[in-house]
Amino acid sequence: MALATVLLVDDEIPFVETMTKRLTHRNLDIISAFNGDEALAQLKVHRNIEVVILDVKMPGMDGIETLTEIKKAHPLAEVIMLTGHATVESAIEGMKKGAFDYLMKPCELELLVSKVAEAGAKKRHHEEKI
Numbered sequence: 366m367a368l369a370t371v372l373l374v375d376d377e378i379p380f381v382e383t384m385t386k387r388l389t390h391r392n393l394d395i396i397s398a399f400n401g402d403e404a405l406a407q408l409k410v411h412r413n414i415e416v417v418i419l420d421v422k423m424p425g426m427d428g429i430e431t432l433t434e435i436k437k438a439h440p441l442a443e444v445i446m447l448t449g450h451a452t453v454e455s456a457i458e459g460m461k462k463g464a465f466d467y468l469m470k471p472c473e474l475e476l477l478v479s480k481v482a483e484a485g486a487k488k489r490h491h492e493e494k495i
Contacts, residue, residue, distance in 0.1 A: 367394040368478075369485030370413045374404040374431065375420040375447070380470075384418075391478050401426030401434065408439050415485045416465075418477070421448035421455055429458055436463045441491050443484035447472065 371393050375381050378399060385395045396411055398404040400423055408414055417435060421428035432444050446459045449470040456467045465484045468477060 368392045369415045369481050370394040370396070370411070371481055372396050372398060372404060372407055372411070372414045372417045374398045374401070374417060374423075374428075376400055376423040377420075387474055388478070388481075391474070393478070393481060400424070401428075401431035404431055405434055405438065408435065408442065414439075414442060415488045416481050417442055417444045418481070419444050419446055419464075420470075421446055421459070422450055429455065429462065432459060432462050432464060441488050443488050445477070445480050445484060 371388065373381055373384055373395055376399055381397045381399065385397055388395050396407055396414060398407045402425070404417065419428050419431060428446055432446065435442055435444055443465040444463065446464045446467045447470050448455065459467055465487065466480050468480065
């Protein structure tokens with residue numbers, strides 16, 4: 366059984382392809398989306414997604430807007446924000462809007478996997494309470 370089912374959202378297709386391979390090797394089920402609208406559509410279809418890894422800077426709906434919409438529709442989904450352009454402001458805003466954590470790109474794969482495992486455990490714990 367996989368550690369967690371993860372939705373990976375980033376507009377950089379080569380990044381998504383590489384990360385999908387690397388995270389699948391670490392026993393994660395990866396579903397990918399290349400923008401905010403696609404991410405929301407995937408969450409409707411795949412009810413088993415536990416953790417969303419979400420890029421902050423994307424054309425169209427950015428990561429913060431996407432996070433807001435995810436939390437409205439799927440309040441228990443845990444979201445890890447990823448950015449290559451971290452600003453303290455966007456990190457604070459993301460955390461206020463319910464992000465589980467905020468990581469800089471490129472981030473250590475092991476750190477990302479451990480954050481995904483923590484976030485997945487938190488979501489399962491909340492579901493058990495309900």
